[in-house]
Amino acid sequence: MADRPIFDEMTGLGDEVRQPYANFHGWFEGEDPRHLRAKQREAEELFRLTGITFNVYGRAEAEERLIPFDIIPRIIAGREWQRLSRGIEQRVRALNAFLYDIYHGQEIIKAGRIPQDMISRNDAFEPQMIGVTPPGRVYTHIVGIDLVRTGPDQFYVLEDNGRTPSGVSYMLENRETMLQMFPELFTRNRVQPVQTYPTDLLNSLSACAPDCAEGKPCVAVMTPGIYNSAYFEHAFLADQMGVELVEGNDMRVMDGRLCMRTTQGYKPIDVIYRRIDDAFLDPLNFNPESALGVPGIMDVYRAGRLTIANAPGTGICDDKAIYSYMPEIVEFYTGERPLLENVPTWRCAEPAALAYVLDNLKELVVKEVHGSGGYGMLIGPTSSKKELSDFRKKLMARPSNYIAQPTLALSTVPIFTKAGLSPRHVDLRPYVLVSPQGINITPGGLTRVALKKGSLVVNSSQGGGTKDTWVLED
Amino acid sequence: MRLKISHTTRYRFEVPVTFGLQQLRLRPRSRRDQQVIRWDMTLEGATHQLSYEDHHGNYVDLIGFDRDCTELSVRCEGEVEIGEAHGVIGRHVGLVPLWLYQRVTPRTKAGPAVKALLKSVEGGTVLGRCHALMPAIAEAVAYETGSSESHWTAEEALTEGRGVCQDHAHVLIACAREAGWPARYVSGYLMMDDRTAQDAMHAWAEVHVPDLGWVGFDPANAMSPDEHYVRVALGLDYGDAAPVNGRRVGGEGESLEVAIEIAQQ
Structure with a gap:
C-alpha cells in the first residue's frame, strides 16, 4: 500500500494547494497555531455541552462517548459535487426501482441480470412486503451513499445504506460548530448550506404521506429508546423537525390507524420515521418477542394507512453481495451507464472468487455481506498472521457470508495535530431524501476520518472522527 | 356443492x-x-x-x-x-415467487424423522409420492384431538407419533420442501358427511406438482380435497395462515x- 501514491484533497499528489482549498489555506497560514489549538479544545467542549454522544456496542466501560471532531474542513468544489450528485441521484433512483421490482414482478431476475439466489436466499428479503406498494412508491426515504475517493476524478461507492443511514446529526452539528467557532471562514468562502436538512426531511417525509392524511401530515420519529447507539440523533432530529419522538409504548393501533398518545388523547400518525429494525417493528407480524414495537403497525401499513420510512424490507439493498450487482441494477432500471463506480468486488460464494480471495487475503478487505459499522471485517494489509489465519477459517466455513475488495488508496484530508497539519484517510456519506416530488441531496454530507495515522478504518465505533464538509458555490 | x-x-x-x-x-x-x-x-x-x-x-x-x-x-x-377438481388448484398465480414456497420455516424443517419418512416412499412421480406420503403420515402421526401444541414442528409431531391436522400438514410440507418441491399450508373448512357440527377448522397442504400446478393433499384423511373442502387461508406454515x-x-x-x-x- 505504501508504494501507491495517496491523493491528498488539499495538496493533490504534490505540494501545490488545490483550488478548492486555496482560500482556506491562505487563512490557515495566517492563524496562530496556539489560537487554533485553543479553538479545537473549545469545539470539543461545545460537543460535550450539546450532548452529542454515541454508544459503542460491546464496550461496557464507555457506554457513551464523544466522536472526535477535527476543525479542518473537508472542501469539495461545486463542479465536483455536481458530478457526484448526478451519480448519487441515478443510483438512488435505481435502488428504489430495484426494491419495487423485487417486491413485485421480479423482472430483473426473469431477465437474468441477477441470480435468483441473490434474493431467494437473502435473509434481508422480506416476504411480507411482496405486493405492497408504499405511498408514493418510495422505499428508501432517506439514503446514505458511502463514497471514497482515490484521485482528482476517481470516486467509488463503498456501500449503500438504504435501511437506516445514521450520522446526519453530526453533519449538522459539525457545521453549527464551525459557524460558531470560525464565522470569518464563512464570509471568505461561499459554502453551500446544510442547515436546511431538518426542514427538507420534514417536507420530504410529509410528501410521502398516505392518502388518508388530512391537512398537514403528522410525522413522528420512532426510537427503540435511550439504550440505542443513535438515541441522541433520534431525539435531535425530532427536535429539529418539531415533531414528536415516540417509542413503541407511546403508540397503539386504534380506529385502523397508528396513533400516538398525546395530552389530548390519541392522535393518528401519517408518517413514522422509524429508527428501529424491521424485526422489532411489530410483534404481531415480525419478532413476537419484541417489546420495542407496536402490534399491528404492519397491518396499518399494508392497509395503506401509514407511511413507514424507510419501508420494511429495504435492508436488502445494504447487502454487500447485492452491492456487487449495482452496475447491472443501475443499467437495468435507468437504461444508462452508471455514473458512479463500484469498488471491484469478489463474491466469495463463487468458487473461483473464493480461491482468489484465499490466495490474496493479505492484500484484500473482506466484509460480511450483512455487516456494518466496521464490525467483523478483515483488512488484509494491516492484519497480523494470526488474524489472517483466524479469518481464513471463518471465510472457508461460510464463504457466501463474505465479499472481498481490494484495499483502495483512500484520499486524505489534513487534520489538525500538535505538529500542525497531517493527512488522514477519509470517506464521505452524503444524505439523500426521496419523495414523489424528487430527490434532494444535501450538499456535502458526513466526512469520517481515520484519526490514526495510516489507518483506513473511519467508523466511529472503531476510533474514527468527523469533519465539517464544505461544498463550495462555484 | x-x-x-x-x-x-x-x-x-x-x-x-x-x-x-x-x-x-x-x-x-x-x-x-x-x-x-x-x-x-x-x-x-x-x-x-x-x-x-x-x-x-x-x-x-x-x-x-x-x-x-x-x-x-x-x-x-x-x-x-x-366445484369438484380432484384437489387440483392449477398453475401458480400472484406476485409471490414460487421459490418462496420452497423456503424451510422452523415449523417445517426436516430432521431425521422427516427425512426417513420421505425416503420410505421413494421413487415415482411427485404426484405419486405425495399420494403415497399421505397414508404414511396418517400412520406415523396418530390423530388425537387436542394432543399437540400449536408450536410443534413437523419433526416434533413425527417424533411424538401423534398430532392433529395441522401437524399432518406440516409433515407433508416438510417432506415436500426437503425433496425440493414448493409446498404450502392451507387452513379451511371440511364438511364431514356424517354430521353438521364440526370440531374445528381443518388444515391440509398443497404441493406444486410438475404439469398440474398446485395440488391439495389432506394427509389426515389420506385424500386430495374434494368439494367438501373450503380453502380459507394459505401460508408457508401455520404461522402465516393462522x-x-x-x-x-x-x-x-x-x-x-x-x-x-x-x-x-
Missing part, C-alpha cells in the same frame, strides 16, 4: 382485556372452483379496524378489543359453492368455545 357455514368463536376472560388486537384470516376468497356467494362477519366485544389482502392473497381483518372486554365473539356465516393471531393486555383466565356448523344446501 353448495355449503352453508357458520363458525362462532367465543372467548371469555376472567380479567377484562384493557387493550388488544386480533389478526383474523377467516374470510375465504373466490377462485376458479370456489365461489363465495356471501360471507358475513359479526363481532361482539371488538371493533373492526381494517382489512387488506396479504402476500399469499389471504383476506386479513384486524379487530380491536373493546375497552374492558370480558367476552368476545367472532361469528362468521356464509355460503360457498365448491385463523387468529392476537396480542392483548389483560384478559387473564381465558376460556374458549368454538362452534362450527357446515351443511350442504
